[in-house]
Amino acid sequence: MHPTRRLAIALAAGTLAVPLLSTPTAHAxxxxxxxxxxxxxxxxxxxxxxxxxxxxxxxxxVITVLSGSAAGSHRCRTAFSWNGFLSANGCRPA
Structure with a gap:
């Protein structure tokens, strides 16, 4: 492989990888x-x-609820949301 082509491939790979460095972890x-x-x-x-x-x-x-028996602010270990519905476990007051 020609050295110029290797350099071009390395630069392209580096350019594509740089934005990934600032990507947050999976919804932590x-x-x-x-x-x-x-x-x-x-x-x-x-x-x-x-x-x-x-x-x-x-x-x-952190989940903030405006009305209902869960009204207030809570910190939960896990949460799953789908189409506006939320289910959260391991919650305590925030």
């Missing part, structure tokens, strides 16, 4: 805002089921 630590939420007591913590939610994140998530 996020937040959600929910219009309505229910709180269900578990062993040492509680679970939250929310409706009309917007946000992002899967682990170490």
């Amino acid at each position: 630590a996020g937040s959600y805002d929910c219009f309505f939420g229910d709180r269900t007591t578990a062993a040492d913590d509680y679970q939250i089921s929310g409706n009309s939610c917007d946000g992002a994140g899967y682990s170490d998530v």
Whole structure:
């Protein structure tokens, strides 16, 4: 392979890799805002089921609920959201 071609390939690979350095880890630590939420007591913590939610994140998530039995701010170990519905586990007051 010609040295100029090797250099061009190396530069192209470097140019494509640079933006990846500033990419955050896969949704670590996020937040959600929910219009309505229910709180269900578990062993040492509680679970939250929310409706009309917007946000992002899967682990170490802060959830703010405007109305319902879960109204307030919570920090949860895990959360999953789909089409505005949220399910979060391992929650405690934030």
